[in-house]
Amino acid sequence: MSERIYTAGLVVIGDEILSGRTHDKNIAQVASWLQVQGIRLAEVRVVPDVIERIVEAVNALREANDYVFTTGGIGPTHDDITVDAVAKALGVPVIVHPKARAILETYYADKGGLTDARLRMARVPEGAELIANRMSGAPGIRIANVHLMAGVPHITAGMLDALTGTLKGGKPLISETVGCWTPESEVADILRQVEQAHASCQIGSYPFFRDGRVGANFVVRSTDEGELKSCVDSLCDGLASAGFEFTPGGI
Amino acid sequence: MSERIYTAGLVVIGDEILSGRTHDKNIAQVASWLQVQGIRLAEVRVVPDVIERIVEAVNALREANDYVFTTGGIGPTHDDITVDAVAKALGVPVIVHPKARAILETYYADKGGLTDARLRMARVPEGAELIANRMSGAPGIRIANVHLMAGVPHITAGMLDALTGTLKGGKPLISETVGCWTPESEVADILRQVEQAHASCQIGSYPFFRDGRVGANFVVRSTDEGELKSCVDSLCDGLASAGFEFTPGGI
Numbered sequence: 201m202s203e204r205i206y207t208a209g210l211v212v213i214g215d216e217i218l219s220g221r222t223h224d225k226n227i228a229q230v231a232s233w234l235q236v237q238g239i240r241l242a243e244v245r246v247v248p249d250v251i252e253r254i255v256e257a258v259n260a261l262r263e264a265n266d267y268v269f270t271t272g273g274i275g276p277t278h279d280d281i282t283v284d285a286v287a288k289a290l291g292v293p294v295i296v297h298p299k300a301r302a303i304l305e306t307y308y309a310d311k312g313g314l315t316d317a318r319l320r321m322a323r324v325p326e327g328a329e330l331i332a333n334r335m336s337g338a339p340g341i342r343i344a345n346v347h348l349m350a351g352v353p354h355i356t357a358g359m360l361d362a363l364t365g366t367l368k369g370g371k372p373l374i375s376e377t378v379g380c381w382t383p384e385s386e387v388a389d390i391l392r393q394v395e396q397a398h399a400s401c402q403i404g405s406y407p408f409f410r411d412g413r414v415g416a417n418f419v420v421r422s423t424d425e426g427e428l429k430s431c432v433d434s435l436c437d438g439l440a441s442a443g444f445e446f447t448p449g450g451i
Numbered sequence: 452m453s454e455r456i457y458t459a460g461l462v463v464i465g466d467e468i469l470s471g472r473t474h475d476k477n478i479a480q481v482a483s484w485l486q487v488q489g490i491r492l493a494e495v496r497v498v499p500d501v502i503e504r505i506v507e508a509v510n511a512l513r514e515a516n517d518y519v520f521t522t523g524g525i526g527p528t529h530d531d532i533t534v535d536a537v538a539k540a541l542g543v544p545v546i547v548h549p550k551a552r553a554i555l556e557t558y559y560a561d562k563g564g565l566t567d568a569r570l571r572m573a574r575v576p577e578g579a580e581l582i583a584n585r586m587s588g589a590p591g592i593r594i595a596n597v598h599l600m601a602g603v604p605h606i607t608a609g610m611l612d613a614l615t616g617t618l619k620g621g622k623p624l625i626s627e628t629v630g631c632w633t634p635e636s637e638v639a640d641i642l643r644q645v646e647q648a649h650a651s652c653q654i655g656s657y658p659f660f661r662d663g664r665v666g667a668n669f670v671v672r673s674t675d676e677g678e679l680k681s682c683v684d685s686l687c688d689g690l691a692s693a694g695f696e697f698t699p700g701g702i
Contacts, residue, residue, distance in 0.1 A: 218493070219483075219486060219624070245494065277643070388569075389567070404465075
């Protein structure tokens, strides 16, 4: 009985990420949110503010996944070209969305009115719906399986919140962590054996160096709570039998 | 006189990034390092611990760029499959590198010796050279234009340090920032006009919300110092003429 797995791709748009100037926070936030929706983030592409590069990434990821999300490039300035790129990717024209225009008119009523630049934020690929943005005026945009969100992380967070529960997903992937103050190379055999014995679980090993000591966290993932528990138990038994001390919940 | 632009692609390998569990730090660190080498980061792909997905990303990015970097998946555990994936992408077998083996034998001499799991870290695609790792035993790997680096950020940093100055690059992209405590929508026209008047410069606009106020930083980028200065001067003049206060250096 194999379960349908829902996947998503994320396109992070912005020269500021590729230059190293801005540290991306959206990958982790979108990834964590998707987990709760029962959707697996299958790939992320970070691309520059160049129409053709955005079109290419959006098309590759929307064909390979159930959903695509984009972050960045939906503001009022000349470098905000995500709407144009997604419209091109989908082969539809760009129009001004009447409701987006109304939202912006209200939002900017006491802030100098709706200038041409601000009106850019009402532009959408034809056929799109809006994603509510409680943080600032400009809405996010949803068209087909593509979701266009802001680049500023707390605005993105608000848009994700507005989308919560609206996307069809599978069973969420759940995880449990076990930590060890030991080099992962010493427990590599145990990890491999335990994973092989539990086909529906994956074990990731994440080494770290902290306070001058070496350790690793082992993250067991599954969509099945019972299988997850059984795998974690086997892992703890294996570590204990071999004489390793471990910390349930991770270090 | 158009200058050769050198580009790189980065493949970030790891389920832990795609699950949202780990916040990636390597994109920003590799991006910043590349800037100094005169190499532009053209695309990043984050892919799961699945051989075929790594192969696909490495092949796509090595064909489109002068250099490719990978982070993650070169440790001793069963989920460390980057070496196998890159070997497959390049169509070469995986071998044990004699020097890598010797390094690991020395490193683990007083730590329980070179187990099978640890020996995994001496495996390289045939024809590869090593990248020094002063932080821990296992070296990075360089083959053709592909550079395999650690996932743990401070080990990656050490490997980048070892590579500094060894890659051919162009003129580094330099940048200057001007900040304004004003919504970017109010200065969008000025930004567009100034950018259009300075063909060799790009201006990125990065809005923020801080201390309850709205502002934006405008980052002007160019490989030419004179053009950069001229563009920044025009931008400041434009902002001043329109009555906006601005902060050279950014906010």
